[in-house]
Amino acid sequence: MKSERKAGFGTVAIHAGQAPDPTTGAIMTPVYMTSTYVQEAPSKTKGYDYSRSHNPTRTALEQNLAALEGGRFGLGFASGMAAIHCVLNLFRSGDHVIAGNDLYGGTFRILRTLYEKFGLETTFVDLTDLAQLRAAFRPNTRLVMLETPTNPLLRCCDLQAIAKICRQQQVLTLADNTFATPYLQNPLALGCDIVVHSTTKYLGGHSDVVGGVLVSNDPDLHKQLTHFQNSCGGTPGPMDCFLVLRGTKTLHVRMDRHCDNAIKVAKWLEAHPRVERVIYPGLPSHPNFALAKKQMKKGGGMVSVELKATVAQAKKVCSSFGVFSLAESLGGVESLVDHPASMTHASIPAEVRRATGLQDGLIRLSVGIEDADDLIADLDQALRRLK
Ligand SMILES: *Cc1c(COP(=O)(O)O)cnc(C)c1O
Numbered sequence: 001m002k003s004e005r006k007a008g009f010g011t012v013a014i015h016a017g018q019a020p021d022p023t024t025g026a027i028m029t030p031v032y033m034t035s036t037y038v039q040e041a042p043s044k045t046k047g048y049d050y051s052r053s054h055n056p057t058r059t060a061l062e063q064n065l066a067a068l069e070g071g072r073f074g075l076g077f078a079s080g081m082a083a084i085h086c087v088l089n090l091f092r093s094g095d096h097v098i099a100g101n102d103l104y105g106g107t108f109r110i111l112r113t114l115y116e117k118f119g120l121e122t123t124f125v126d127l128t129d130l131a132q133l134r135a136a137f138r139p140n141t142r143l144v145m146l147e148t149p150t151n152p153l154l155r156c157c158d159l160q161a162i163a164k165i166c167r168q169q170q171v172l173t174l175a176d177n178t179f180a181t182p183y184l185q186n187p188l189a190l191g192c193d194i195v196v197h198s199t200t201k202y203l204g205g206h207s208d209v210v211g212g213v214l215v216s217n218d219p220d221l222h223k224q225l226t227h228f229q230n231s232c233g234g235t236p237g238p239m240d241c242f243l244v245l246r247g248t249k250t251l252h253v254r255m256d257r258h259c260d261n262a263i264k265v266a267k268w269l270e271a272h273p274r275v276e277r278v279i280y281p282g283l284p285s286h287p288n289f290a291l292a293k294k295q296m297k298k299g300g301g302m303v304s305v306e307l308k309a310t311v312a313q314a315k316k317v318c319s320s321f322g323v324f325s326l327a328e329s330l331g332g333v334e335s336l337v338d339h340p341a342s343m344t345h346a347s348i349p350a351e352v353r354r355a356t357g358l359q360d361g362l363i364r365l366s367v368g369i370e371d372a373d374d375l376i377a378d379l380d381q382a383l384r385r386l387k
Contacts, residue, residue: 009068009182009183009252010252010253012067012068013064013068013248013249013250013251013252014249016063016064016066016067016068017029017059017060017061017062017063017064017065017066017067017245018060018064018245028246029056029057029060029242029245030056030057031057031238031239031241031242032051032055032056032057032238033238033239034051034055034238035050035051036049036050036051037049037050051235051238052230052233052235053230055235055238055241057238057241057242057245058076058235058236058238058241060241060245061074061076061213061236061241061242061244061245062074062075062076062213064245064248065182065197065199065203065213065215065244065248066215068182068183068248068251069177069182069186069187069188069195069215070182070186070188070189071188071195071215071216071217072216072217072219072222073215073216073217073219073222074213074214074215075213075214075215075222075225075226075229076211076212076213076235076236076241076244077211077212077213077214077229077234077235077236078210078211078212078234078235078236078237078240079198079200079210079211079212079234080104080106080176080178080196080197080198080199080200080201080211080212081106081107081110081198081212082212082232082234082235083196083197083198083212083213083214083234084106084107084110084174084176084196084212085110085232085234086214086225086228086229086232086234087143087174087194087196087214087225088110088111088115088120089228089232090142090143090172090224090225090228091120091142091143092119092120093118093119093120094119094140095119095120095121095140095141095142095143096120096121096122096123096138096140096141096142097111097115097120097121097122097123097141097142097143097144097145098122098123098125098133098136098137098141098143098144098145098171099111099122099123099124099125099144099145099146100124100125100126100127100145100146100147100150100157101124101125101126101127101356102147102150102151102152102153102155102356102357102358103124103145103147103150103151103176104147104151104176104178104198105344105345105346105347105348106347107145107147107176108124108347108348109347111145123136126155126356127144127146127148127157127162128155128156128157128158128287128288130158130161130162130165133162133165134165137169137171141169141171142171142172143171143172143173143174144162144166144171144172144173144174145173145174145176146159146162146173146174146175146176147175147176147178147179148175148179148180148185148295149179149180149281149292149300149302150179151179151302151344151364152302152304152338152340152344152345152358152362152364153279153304153356153357153358154179154279154280154281154286154300154302154303154304155287155288156281156286156288156291156292156295156296157288157291158291158295159175159185159187159190159191159192159295160190160191160295162192163187163190163191163192163193164191166193167191172193172194172221173187173191173192173193173194174192174193174194174195174196175187175192175194175195175196176195176196176197176198177195177196177197178196178197178198178201178202178331179201179300179302179330180296180300181197181202181203181251181255181300182195182251183251183252183255183297184255184259184296184297184298184300185295185296185297188215188216188217190295193216193217193218193221194214194215194216194221194225195214195215195216196212196213196214197212197213197215198211198212199211199212199213199244199247200212200329200331201329201330201331201332202251202254202255202258202301202330202331203244203247203248203251203331204243204244204247204331204332205247205250205251205254205331205332205333206243206247206332206333207329207332207333207334208243209240209243209244209247210240211236211240211241211243211244212236254333254369255298255301256298257369258300258301258367258368258369259282259298259299259300259301260372261301261367261368261369261370261372261375262280262282262299262300262301262302262303262365262367263280263282263283263298263299264372264375264376265303265365265367265372265375265376265379266278266280266282266283266299266303267283268376268379269303269305269379270283270285272383274307274308274309274383274386274387275305275306275307275308275383276306276307276308276361277305277306278303278304278305278306279303279304279305279306280299280302280303280304281296281299281300282298282299282300283299301330301331301366301367301368302330302364302365302366302367303364303365303367304362304363304364304365305362305363305364305365306359306361306362307361307362307363307383307386308361308386309361309386310360310361311341311342311360311361313361313385313386314339314360314361314362314363315339315342316385317363317382317383317385317386318337318338318339318363320381320382320385321337321378321379321382322378322381323335323370323374323375323377323378324336324337324365324375324378324379324382325337326338326339328343328344329366330364330366331366332366332368333368333369333370334368334370335365335366335367335368335370335375335378336365336366336368337363337364337365337366338363338364338365338366339362339363339364340353340358340362340363340364341353341358341359341360341362344364345358
């Protein structure tokens with residue numbers, strides 16, 4: 001008799017959506033490099049007719065990611081932005097969106113410079129303040145779009161409380177879970193309607209693929225999203241799906257190391273005389289520490305640091321690392337450093353950036369899974385440039 005017990009995260013990560021190949025027994029899901037599928041008779045298929053609509057490698061990935069988020073349905077995309085774009089197609093001119101005010105720069109950009117011209121208006125609010133959220137609702141509000149922890153200020157908003165408010169208002173919630181990953185936090189279980197990931201980051205985990213995913217539970221919602229996925233065509237190729245699927249097999253192991261290294265780095269930085277403030281959800285000094293502890297398993301792999309430095313000095317520090325690489329993106333095995341004001345968040349106007357608390361001297365670390373001692377030694381020598 002098969003056991004009824006629920007498999008743990010690591011087992012799901014390695015096995016969900018994947019079975020040995022029925023023809024050869026290959027343990028790894030094959031990369032189905034095909035655009036079309038032979039039909040026995042017109043419309044008599046084996047479930048696949050054209051690879052924009054469906055591809056077996058993508059199916060495996062979609063099922064795997066849905067299982068990791070504890071959701072029913074997964075949809076794969078060519079990028080995180082393609083996934084977010086798919087969700088925005090649910091709305092029409094005259095509808096209203098409420099979004100967090102320190103979202104990923106690309107999300108801010110698609111709402112502000114693209115959807116606004118089609119008549120979809122967005123109000124940006126600080127979602128850590130539920131009063132601000134409540135005040136922003138209008139009769140035509142259809143979506144609340146949130147990130148937690150946010151990028152790069154790592155603010156945490158209350159998923160359960162926001163989902164509850166949205167349910168009362170009959171408004172959908174879209175949670176970008178890229179920073180936390182399904183290993184640390186599951187927004188669907190806390191009441192959110194849709195989860196989006198840039199699989200480019202921790203899920204892929206090796207800085208070698210760009211991709212996105214949506215996970216949801218409601219069959220009607222999933223049907224609409226599937227229609228947009230196929231109609232707009234921002235789907236990933238089979239090789240991209242394979243790479244993400246390979247990445248998710250080690251997600252739990254990598255995340256544990258990312259988190260262990262990040263807390264060590266954060267504590268070391270907090271004691272450094274040239275550091276104004278360390279922002280890390282796993283540190284008691286973080287303003288949302290209690291909430292982060294409640295809804296996240298650990299603090300994550302991202303650490304932001306406000307240096308006692310001018311912009312020029314902050315840029316100099318960013319260019320002085322030996323182990324950390326100066327690059328956009330995050331979530332790979334290797335450590336990266338970013339200067340948001342001049343790199344990832346440069347598309348946000350300077351006055352908007354400063355108003356939301358993003359200082360020019362802030363640097364963002366994506367703490368990798370190298371040895372923590374080497375990362376700290378590298379930070380030590382780079383911060384000496386400030387003397
Ligand atoms: C990178 C990122 C995105 C966009 O994903 P792409 O794969 O680059 O299109 C969206 N949200 C967050 C939080 C991200 O870090």
